[in-house]
Amino acid sequence: MDEINNLLHGFSVALTLPNLGFMLVGITLGVLIGVLPGLGGANGIAILLPLTLSMNPTTAIIMLSCIYWGALFGGAITSILFNIPGEPWSVATTFDGYPMAQQGRAAQALTAAFTSSFVGALFAVVLITFLAPLLAKFAIRFGPAEFFAVQLLTFCSFVGMSKEPPAKVIAAMMLGFALAAVGMDSVTGQLRMTYGYPPLLKGFDFLIAVIGLFGIGEILLTMEEGLAFKGKHAKIDPKVVWSTWKTLPRHWLTFLRSTAIGCWMGITPGGATPASFMSYGIARRMSKEPDSFGKGQIEGVLAPETAAHAAGTSALLPMLTLGIPGSPTAAVLLGGLLIWGLQPGPMLFVEQKDFVWGLIASMYLGNIVGLFVVLTTVPFWAAMLRIPFSVIAPVIVVICAIGAYTVHSSMFDVVLMLVFGVLGYLFKKLRYPLAPLVLALVLGDMAEASFRQSMLISQGSLSIFWSNGLVGSIVGLALVMLCWPLLGTLKSWLQRSAPAAPAEGNAS
């Protein structure tokens, strides 16, 4: 068992006192970010990324990924106690979590949420441990055409799996690609789309986009809703935790199902949010008493939390092995790796063994530390939320501005952050998805490079994308994902037009 040995070696890398300390700091910051509206996993990490540049990469990524785990945990606290999802993936947790809190079962709901988050993440990490090396070994034979095919699949699955209108998904994605292309072309050295404006020479940094879209945009949305925090009190004592834990094994099937959904949605870039909704929906449909959902059914907390955490964690699998992140937060982590000079992809497993296995080991440790931290500190976070938004909002704006400025020490970036903030607000309101925009911005250069290289190999013929079975089947799968919404539209159109057809002649 090579993986076990590697993992044990990873533990020896991750288990140093400073690393454990940064883990604790990361988790705490992450929960804070998850609890506060306007700060989320993706932009929280984006803001803190410049601060970690002086650390060694392993420590830095451990801290940053722990922020991510913390944010995943933190989202549940606000959902259950305040009926305010701190993160989009915890919206589904409010459906049954808040009713449970209203019935005075807040402690049970929180324990259930944290534990299921932990279980979901743990399954996903085990999956990463054993699947990632295999996938990396497999992907090491990939040429540029295969890489482009996988990237194509990533973006096509967004179109196929998003709930937003496909035209808007594609538009948001293409905007990301277009922004990524601005600046100097790294192959020919030519300037593209700068229109003679010097600040555009270095292009659009995705960190700025993330801080603006998710940070400032979220503040504007929160402001619109006019938040007033009126929450339930919660104190978790060990007795409640224990008695809740004893009831949980009964729901093993829900755990299993939700983990499967989460891992699938995380690896294909569906992300944590749709995973949580899907898992909630399926749990309700499979339940013997579907009417009890929405009224404080504990399974309604377990299902979305397990799936969200499984998805959030397994999103790192394609990021590490293929260099293709499964979620915006994974995209930011990927950006961090690139800044540290680590090229994510199959070679990472060969060249940076210490780093990879240290990171995977830290996922185990981080989630254990995370579970412990959130279970013990809930009252503190709940108190935190009683700080009114009129204090929190400007402080978050200040943090975002600092984060945007420190990326390149440039005032232009701060202005850009504000522009992205307005864009993020408008996009959210008009149902343009933000995740494909960010992912395209991060992956744009890579996708372009692999596309160009494939074209060079084939001398400009697209036939390279079905030149062998592997690349052909990936491209085929991508096209199926791309056309998925069309099938639905076609079906409903047929159903709708069937009765109307005789009355109104259809000129096609």
Add this chain to the structure above:
Amino acid sequence: MEENPGPQDAAGPSVGSRWPEAIVSALLVGVAVLVITDSLRVGNGWADDGPQSGYFPFYIGLILLASSGSVLIGTLLKWRGENPVFAERNQLASVLAVLVPMGVYVAGIAWLGIYVASFLLIAYFMRRHGKYGWPATGVVSVAVPLVVYAVFERWFLVLLPKGPLESLLGL
């Protein structure tokens, strides 16, 4: 924001989403045109050594044009149809009540430095939106920039923009 109360929306002072929808998609169409024009400028074909710089962005621009164009046309075609609510008037007002100070804040960073600007932003918010007394406002709005200074400039040695006050203090 774009006002469009619409005589038919008797339900309340809300803003319909057809104007925002049309403007955002028109903006994206504009971006697509910029991308395509520039790709044609740098060349979207083949040079001796392979694809030119505009090769990939050209197609990105085309797809962006098609997708945002279809949203724009769809909105225009359904212009007289249903007009789902974009936001309530007072909601937009509170969004602007944050957005405008943010804009002033960003301008203020360039002029006054980030510390003084942050102090002003927090103080403004707490007085205006939180209705706090002067003591609480003073403590929070002074403490946050000081903490930021300690963490960034002292601990992590990251330099942040400064203004006349800092140069007066010789920092």
